Amino acid sequence: MDRFGVLLRQRIRRDRVQVPLWILGTALMAFAGYAGVTQSYSTLADRQNILAAALANPVILMFRGLPSGTSEGAFLAFEILPWLAMLAALMSTFLAVRHTRGDEESGRAELVWATPAGRHLPTVATIVHGLLANVVLGALTAVALLATGLPVAGSLLSGAAAASCGVAFLGIALLAAQLLRTSRGANSAAVWVLVAAFLLRGIGNAAGTPNDELTAIASAWPAWLSPFGWAEQTRPYDVDAAWPAVLGLALGLVLAAGALALQGLRDVDAGFVAERPGRSAARPALSSPHALVWRLTSGAVVGWAVGGLLTGLLATTLGGVVDQIAGENPAVTDILEKIGGATGGLDEVVVTVFFTLLGILAACCAVQTVVRARQEEARGTVELVLSTPTGRVRWLADHVIVGVGAVLIVVAAAVLGGWLGVWSRDGDTELYRIVAVAGAGQAVAAVVFVALTALVFVVLPRATIPVAWILVLLAALLGMFGPLFGLPDWTANLSPFAVTPVVDGDGVDVRGLWWLVLVVAGATAGALALMRRRELATGG
Incomplete structure (x- = not known):
């Protein structure tokens, strides 16, 4: 337990600037987003018009959230929830790769593995560190929304939805760090998955079925293949369904466990995806x-x-x-x-x-x-x-x-x-x-x-x-x-x-x-x- 505590404190200390900035930035976006919605779409008619136009134009749904009603809270979730989830996902991605493949690439991990901590405990500390970071992000985001006077259940669920997406990408990045042998490759792979997942939930929303009032939409199946889609399906300030957020948490933990298993099957500084062999002689352009x-x-x-x-x-x-x-x-x-x-x-x-x-x-x-x-x-x-x-x-x-x-x-x-x-x-x-x-x-x-x-x-x-x-x-x-x-x-x-x-x-x-x-x-x-x-x- 002492070894684990030392490793966890070391990670928190290394990220004492980066992670708090991600967290505060997400919470501030949530808080400021409410002011933007109330100033720009102050009336029910304004919000109804925007939602009706969005439902009639699938392109807009690619860059916004899931329409779930015309209340101020539901409209705020439509405007910014995907972006809150994206900030949590990016924070988790960079955190996971930095403390796994990044440390291995720099030689720092090999020194730690040579101690009684072994090979797996540092990765476990990284997983716990990422979980704690997402819990704090979700909590502060919820507090920021509560400070605006929005309902408690929807505010808590918005924070939890963003955090669950962050946990999902924590697992994705940990797995990428095991498959690829460079931190740049692992970060790139995780970010491309993030972009694909973001577009996938947009396609699912755009192909969905709107209600008769043109104020909400039932997403098509592609949205259910994306952690961003799961976060949106919680529909905060509307039905307040918590169970889709559990899917993101479960995916992240399963992939993290898979990353731990793969780590024990490979050599130090190796990856499971073979690198392209280089040329025997450099090109003149180099x-x-x-x-x-x-x-x-x-x-x-x-x-x-x-x-x-x-x-x-x-x-x-x-x-x-x-x-x-x-x-x-x-x-x-x-x-x-x-x-x-x-x-x-x-x-x-x-x-x-x-x-x-x-x-x-x-x-x-x-x-x-x-x-x-x-x-x-x-x-x-x-x-x-x-x-x-x-x-x-x-x-x-x-x-x-x-x-x-x-x-x-x-x-x-x-x-x-x-x-x-x-x-x-x-x-x-x-x-x-x-x-x-x-x-x-x-x-x-x-x-x-x-x-x-x-x-x-x-x-x-x-x-x-x-x-x-x-x-x-x-x-x-x-x-x-x-x-x-x-x-x-x-x-x-x-x-x-x-x-x-x-x-x-x-x-x-x-x-x-x-x-x-x-x-x-x-x-x-x-x-x-x-x-x-x-x-x-x-x-x-």
């Missing part, structure tokens, strides 16, 4: 340091580019859907204008909103690319590169260059998707220019995070990964949800995504473009200058 950085990150960049392409397509093909919703509830137009900042036609507003989401995707791709430098430094592999004539400033500059290139690829894919959408529906040719301007602006916003991540890497190397992701999360929350949550305009303007250029008649309103450029130039110059004197910081 003859430079920046080519190596690109080779290590190209797979992830392609994935983000596919997401960008889909975002661009949606941006210019959903005009008809949004026109219908806005005709039934003019408040929707006001909300979209607040998020996107555009004040032109509705098509322009929709493009601006979707490209704000694109900017967040591109920023995530940028951060993932630059933090690779920290991962290489922590594992000690960077020493092999720096033992060549490559200097540390050149090495960091290569990560910055590849990060900028990754952003441009993701944005270019989105612009191409947007143009294809305009062409496919014979849309207004002015949309081609609107898409290009929106894409260019969000590219600059995403490059801000390339520069800031590089600066954090130089100044606070051991905190690079959590700080970089926190910056993106804060900017996304302020830029996308700040106006909906009733925050002052100046808080939203702190987000690079909210101050990018937009089309203004025949011209372009550059808005905050120049201060974004100054941040990029200053942070990049500062990072490269300080890198000359920084020592390597290996280890976690």
